[in-house]
Amino acid sequence: MTQQSNTDEIKKGLAGVVVDYTAISKVNPETNSLLYRGYPVQELAARCSMEEVAYLLWHGELPTQEELAAFEELERAGRALDPVVKRVIDELPTTAHPMDVCRTAASVLGARDTRAEDSSRATNLAKAADLFAAMPAVVAYDQRRRHSDSRGQDPIEPRSDLGYAANFLWMAFGEEPAPEVVRAFEVSMILYAEHSFNASTFTARVVTSTLSDLHSAVTAAIGALKGPLHGGANEAVMETFEEIGIDPSESHEDAKRRAKDWMDAALAQKKKIMGFGHRVYKHGDSRVPTMKAALDDLIAYYGRPEILGLYDGLEQSMDEAKGIKPNLDYPTGPAYHLIGFDIPTFTPLFVASRIVGWTAHVMEQLENNSLIRPLSAYNGPDERHLD
Ligand code: ACO
Secondary structure: OOOOOOHHHOOHHHOOOOOOOOOOEEEEOOOOEEEEOOEEHHHHHHHOOHHHHHHHHHHOOOOOHHHHHHHHHHHHHOOOOOHHHHHHHHHOOOOOOHHHHHHHHHHHHHHHOOOOOOOOHHHHHHHHHHHHHHHHHHHHHHHHHHOHHHHOOOOOOOOOOOOHHHHHHHHHHOOOOOHHHHHHHHHHHHHHOOOOOOHHHHHHHHHHHOOOOHHHHHHHHHHHHOOOOOOOHHHHHHHHHHHHOOOOOOOHHHHHHHHHHHHHHHHHOOOOOOOEOOOOOOOOOOOHHHHHHHHHHHHHHHOOHHHHHHHHHHHHHHHHHHOOOEOOHHHHHHHHHHHOOOHHHHHHHHHHHHHHHHHHHHHHHHHOOOOOOOOOOOOOOOOOOOO
C-alpha cells in the first residue's frame, strides 16, 4: 500500500475544518452559545413562535406583524396531507422506518412541484415554506397509520385556528393539546431548527453545490439525519430508558439508582451511550439547559418523577465516569415520549423542524456557490496490470 497524498492534511470526519462562511447561525463551543441570525437561541425559545423563528432563519430578520400574518396564512394553507403523498405512504409497509417515509415524502413532493427546476431565491423561499407546512402532516399521518388499531388510520385534518406546534400535535393525536405541552414541544422545534454545518446540513449544501434542486437537498439531508450518530440519537435515548425499564409508579430516587447501575455497567462494557457527547461542544450542548427546562415542565405536567430519575441517573453517572455531557437529543427523547409520540417518530420530528435550517442553507449556498468536492488520499494497491 502506498500513501500518494500528504496524509498530514487528512482531517478525518472533517473535524475542525472550516469550509465556508455562514450568516445563519453561530455555534460557539467556548461559551456554549448558539445564535440564530445573531439572537441567542434561548431568547428565541422563550419568546418566539416556531413560525417567527423559521421566518428569521430564512430572511435574516424577525417578521413584522404584517409579515408574520402573511407567513402564518401561507403555512396554514399548506398543512393538509398531499393526496399523492398519502397514496404513496399507504403503499409502504407499516414496518418502514418513519425516516424512510419522510425521505420518500420529501422526494415525492419534489417530483410533484412544477417549480422543481427553478432555484431562484423567491421560488426556493416558497418551496421551503411549503415543505415546512407539509411535513407535520406526513409525520402525524405515518404515526397514526402505524397505530391504526388504537388511533384510526385516517389523517386528521389540520386546524387553521391553531399555531404550527399546536396543530402538529392536533394532527398527531386528534386532541387539542394543553398549552404547557404545546410550549415544550415548540421549544424543542425551535432548538432543533438550525445548527450550522452539522452532518445533514452539510449534506444539503453538498447537494446544492452541484446546482441540484431544493427538494433533492432536503431528501438527502433526511438520509443523513437518520443515523444514530446524528438525529437518530433521540430515538436511541428512549430505547435506553426502555431497556432500563420505565415504571410510572417508581420514585425519582429508585429510578435514578437503577439508571446509574445501568450506566456503570454499560460504560464498563465500553458502550457508546446515545444522547451524550458532541463533535463541537466539549463542555455541554448550548441547547440542553433550555430543553431540560421544557422537559421538567412536561414531567411536572404529566406527574412522572421516575422519568427525571432515569434522566438524572444516566447524566450523573456519565459525568462522573467520563465527564461527557448530554446533547440536545438527550432531553428531547423523554420529552417526546411523555407527549405521546412513539419512538420511531422522534427523528421525523427533528426533520420537521430542521427543514427550516436545511433550506436556509440551500439558499445561502446558492448565493455564493462553489462545488463542494474534497480530495482523498489513496491507500489502495500500487498500479498493477492484468496478466
Ligand atoms: N458514550 C461513550 N463514550 C463517548 C460518547 C458517548 N456518547 N461520546 C464520545 N465518547 C468518547 C469516545 O468513546 C471517545 O473516547 P476515546 O477517546 O477513549 O476513544 C471520545 O469520547 C471521543 O469520542 P468521538 O466519538 O471520537 O468524538 P466525536 O467528536 O467524533 O463524536 C459524537 C461526537 C459522534 C456525537 C459522539 O459523541 C457520539 O457518538 N455520541 C453518541 C451519539 C449522539 O448522541 N449523537 C447526537 C449528536 S447531537 C445531535 O445530532 C442533535
